Amino acid sequence: MKIAEFGVESWLNQWEKSAKYDISQSTIDSMTITELLKMTGDDPSVLYDQLSHVKMNYGWIEGSPEFKAQVSSLYDHVKPNQVLQTNGATGANYLALYSLIEPGDHVISEYSSYQQLYDIPRSLGAEVDFWHIHEADNWYPDINELKRLIRPNTKMICLNNANNPTGTLLDKNFLQQVVALAKTVGAYILIDEVYQPLDHPENFTSIVDLYDRGIxxxxxxxxxxxxxxxxxxxxxxxxxxxxxxKYRDYTMICGGVWNDILAVYILQHKNVVLARNRKLVLRNLEIFKNWVASEPRVSVVLPQAVSTSCVKFDIPETTESFCLRLLKETGVLLVPGERFDLPGHARLGYCTDETTLRIGLKKLSQFLRQFD
Incomplete structure (x- = not known):
């Protein structure tokens, strides 16, 4: 089995710890447990006592009943038994692809998107066709292109909703068109749904609430x-x-006793977490919009209040070399678009803390002036 280097992950593995102003990430400003407990208003001893006294065995192999119940409640028609705990969404994507894709299968993958969704199928021996996204169409793919790509033996359609790195959200009407085409050949639809809009969450629809072969x-x-x-x-x-x-037993045993307890606690308090993150995302999105409007060498198709964006640079240099010089000379970290097969672009994570964002954008603008 051979597989390509994971572009974005290898870049971050090499450079993220050396950045002073990391505006490359797609996480909404991560928190400490202390910050979370302050937000919830709970007595910290309750959670810490639970962590201190729980027996450190394998725990619940598929995730605790409390975890499964919390996750199933995020969907309209999902029962706890349909939920399997994994090692992050990367583990979830791998499990789904490893379980279903065989040599000779035909897979259609949104491109560009998270690299797992096309290079893992290729490494498993599948024939992968790219379903291209188009900047001129707000980074949407063309449904007519999917009609041309789909075959009687298409096994799976892979999407990233919202898209990484562009932040584009595929709406319910578009997904229903994808489902209608998948049904004609009985194809699965796998969607990595880690990025969800915080301005209008009602605009997001999970594939499992639309299609019985949705994952x-x-x-x-x-x-x-x-x-x-x-x-x-x-x-x-x-x-x-x-x-x-069956396949999960070969890829992981459990998520970890402490991890499960913390996951349940986070999901039990998701309303306060999402309220905090909605405020942060909308505030930072305005800062980001104003910066783009004032920066002549940058343009962007704005995301819908999800935590990742893809800026386009008007510079006479590859974005890979530009981003490396930017980091070494200013401490500002972006992910060059080459790591997503989008040369001329870069992933800019505007959902870091406000101070880091403002300083990072200011230094990025100053660095861009060398081309004026």
């Missing part, structure tokens, strides 16, 4: 601000979840 993956890493908990999940039909169980 949703998600985690606490992005919208919920807790990547360090390393907890994600798959949600699928009973039959597909039962299939996942």
């Amino acid at each position: 949703a993956t998600n985690s606490l890493s992005k919208t919920y601000s807790f990547p360090g908990v390393r907890i994600g999940w798959t949600v699928a039909s009973d039959a597909v979840s039962d299939l996942f169980r």
Whole structure:
């Protein structure tokens, strides 16, 4: 089995710890447990006593009943038994692809998007066709292109909603058109749903609430601000979840006793977490909009209050070399678009803390003046 280097992850693995002003990430400003407890108003001893006294065995293999109940409540028609805990959304995506994709299968993957969704199928021997997104169409793919790509033997359609790195959200009407096409050949639809809009959450619809062969993956890493908990999940039909169980035994045993307890606590208090994050995202989005409007060498298709964006640079240099010089000379970190096969662009994570965002944008503008 051979697989391509994971572009965005290898870049961040190499450079993120050396950044002074990290505006590359797609997580909404991560929190400490102390910050979370201050927001909830709970007595910290209750959670800490639970963590201190729980037996450190394997715990609940698929996630605790409390975890499964909390996750299932995020969807319209999902039962707890359809939820499987994973090691983040990366683990969830891998589980779904590993369980379903075989050599010779035909897979259609949104492109550009999160690299797992096309390079894992290719590494498993599938034939992968790219369903391109288009900047001129607000980074939407063309449904007519999907009609041309789909085949009688298409096994799966892979999407990232909202998209990483562009932040574009596919609406319910568009997803229903994708479902209608998938039904004609019985294809699965796998959607990584870690980025969700915080300005109008009603605009988001999960694939599992639209299609019986839909598979949703998600985690606490992005919208919920807790990547360090390393907890994600798959949600699928009973039959597909039962299939996942067999393959899951080969990829992980459990998510960890402490991790599960923290995940349950975060989900139990999701309203305060999301309220905090909604305020942060909307405030920072205004700062970001104003900066783009004032910066002549930058343009962007604005995201819908999700935590990632993709800026376009008007510069006479590759964005990879530009971003590396930017980091080394100013301490500001972006992800160059080459890491998403989008040269000329960069992922800009505007949902860091406000101070880091303001300083990072100011230094980025100053650095861009060398091209004037």
